[in-house]
Amino acid sequence: MTTATALTTQVYQVFIKATPEQIWDAITKPEWTARYFYGARISVVPDAYRSLGPADEVWGESDVAEFDPPRRLVHGWRSMYDPDMAAEEESRVTWEIEPQDGGYSLLTVTHDQLEGAPKTAASVAGVGWMMVLSGLKTVLETGESLAG
């Protein structure tokens, strides 16, 4: 039980000087995600999560399990930008946004149910989510976009 949880769940957190509404827009609207999410144009609506690459290639397509703006979003994850990872089972991503003092919000990203997706787990750990979340903070706090 312990081992299963350990190897199949990843948790990331960042404080961002932005309102929950601003963060919600930044994670659900393609014009925002293109600026920090490896160039992916991600749109999330109540019944579908869709991620497109620069040439409109499909990088991700999943169901949305929970859509509760601006506090909680749960959707499936399949890394369709890579053939090996695309063949793996779907995992799950949960975004939680909690308002804090001083105009800050705490964003927590939990990527779990990675039992059937070891390549995806290795890929998103380490720099994967770390770069996305530090990039999101930069974009929201400074207005600067990141290269790539």
Added chain:
Amino acid sequence: MVTYHRRMHDDDRVFKALADPTRRHLLDRLFERDGRTLTELESDLEMTRFGVMKHLRVLEDAGLVVTRRAGREKHHFLNPVPIRLIHDRWIDKYTERHVSALSELKTQLEERR
């Protein structure tokens, strides 16, 4: 007046948390395998359970460790984002030119010996 927000990921807390060999060791253990319990983390440390808990608390306050409960067990997850933000703030600031000039100097000096 300066107000410190609870559990804010400010640089001071991250530097303080990293300035201790036991805490760096705990982060390395979580890097090897994420989501460990306190019992797993204390197994190779010559320290009381309470001592390890105190170190984990400092790491948690700095945002470097995030905990999640699963039933009766508490799992510890490495959160590398604050370290990345320090990298962005402190490493990128000193341009690559300076860094490469210094590493070239080091190489030259060491070759001469």
